[in-house]
Amino acid sequence: MRATIKDVAKLAGVSVASISRYLNNKGYISDVTKEKIKQAIHELNYQPNEVARALFKRQTKTIGVIIPNIRIYFFAELVNYIEYFASKIGFRIMLCNTDYSSEREKEYLEMLKNHQIDGIILASHTLPVEKYKSLQLPVVSIDRYLDDTIPLITSDNELGGKLAAEKLYQSGCRKVGYFGLMNDKQNVTTIRYESFKKYCDEFGLEVIAEQPEYKKDINGQKHSDLELVRNYLASHKKLEGLFTVDPLALAAIRVCQENGVKIPTDFQIIGYDDLAFAEMTFPSITTIKQPISQQAEHAISKLLQLMNGEEVPSRTILPVELIERESTINI
């Protein structure tokens, strides 16, 4: 029969409340008591995680998920998996779209605090890391580097950038575009860009990089992806290929077709993420596949570990792979 919390309390000679404090890492417990509890847990081969969970008096089984906007297909897929893995362990998610606004982010943090949620998954932020630390809540971050105390779950953007550079070079391009984020040091997309640039330089592949300037309003406004890509490609007519993200790749395919530019013979495109629509366009989109489902699964499991007072690696970097489809010349 498995040991209960009472068995541990009895063996350690302390109250159940002390063990609760110990497991939840809340309130004062002397070092001597800590040692006794540790020993008792060990001797009884006790499962402190489950106990810790059961003991969380104020646990609301709710996780706040902070993203820029659920209309962005990457986040729709990510949140789908976060919700899936959260519900598997009996947690719900509170969806918070910040629209990149510090105001909205601040309001949400205030709300989440009042709501006594159990933890936060952060996939967008504009506020300084101190704001998150001051919440004294378990926080994990997806694709945003805050500091080493907040565990980061991401995919191998360095490899992603390298794979794209290699692919475009091997497919015969000598002058290519990069259209995506590149200036935000906390966003792993910048690592992707820097790696892409570095390998392009190595291969002697010229890169014209630009960052799309999104409008911030959301209500009723369409994404202006198409317009952004149209302007970018119109200003750089000598490009032979493009590295971007899947939604902008979709727009780039349309812009090429509008102008009679043949894909992949005249122009090659590599996206990022492998979103659901990437195989449905014509030509279908060659892309760097991120393991979105695994990112979500790790975010949930790491958050749970933090809730249980366990140590969590400061970075979890998941593998990516090149998916060759029709928007590149595949040898």
Next chain:
Amino acid sequence: MRATIKDVAKLAGVSVASISRYLNNKGYISDVTKEKIKQAIHELNYQPNEVARALFKRQTKTIGVIIPNIRIYFFAELVNYIEYFASKIGFRIMLCNTDYSSEREKEYLEMLKNHQIDGIILASHTLPVEKYKSLQLPVVSIDRYLDDTIPLITSDNELGGKLAAEKLYQSGCRKVGYFGLMNDKQNVTTIRYESFKKYCDEFGLEVIAEQPEYKKDINGQKHSDLELVRNYLASHKKLEGLFTVDPLALAAIRVCQENGVKIPTDFQIIGYDDLAFAEMTFPSITTIKQPISQQAEHAISKLLQLMNGEEVPSRTILPVELIERESTINI
């Protein structure tokens, strides 16, 4: 100066708690007391709604949003707007993906109940309406007809079906396909289909209708939209046009292009929803635009009215419009 809750209590000669019970419709109050409170509220020209809100002791300012899956782009856009309008009035949303599983839906209802949420927006359900009624919570439904006690927010699917039939007929089609839901009496998509069929019959337009059979598993699995559409179109080679939803229209465009079928000269396509990508494909998708933002706004405002004990119309039907793009012949 506006009357306060205390003024009402004083005038009615009852406790503030009684008025709270009255306004929240919770706990026992005798008919005599009810009458006194009613009179006092009337005499003081009291604003019971705001008071009711302030008095909700247990209000969590949380709305449960039940959808099949946030990866389905329509729901990503809908939830984006629900979140937006909810946050404007200080509410958060709890996202619940049911994946069309009664089990998951049941688990969620149980969770939502325990969590003391303030209301539910239902955009998918498999459980009988009684389950929702037994929660004794304000519920509004989007695009799903449960019964007349649960307010339905929808768009004019009858007009949508008619517009599509008219458009395909006027563009010269004489044999068209319908690929979408058609058998679920509670889903307004069935109204859309029935209207489409009715007008096609009227115009002498032959319709080959079929319902896509989705697989239910979600984890790691891609939508099989492409495969479904490929099979459907392969079995019905004589079609001159198709009425479906935007994501399947995207797949249909690819399938036509794979087979060298020219759009719109050889084959015309009309989607539904006007999702963000509909203008980005090549050809771009002619579609029936649903006012998704308005549907979300009405769902939130109607839910708030229910929370405040106000009357709400049993149906709110918002307008739709035909957006002519490149996948049809536009005269």
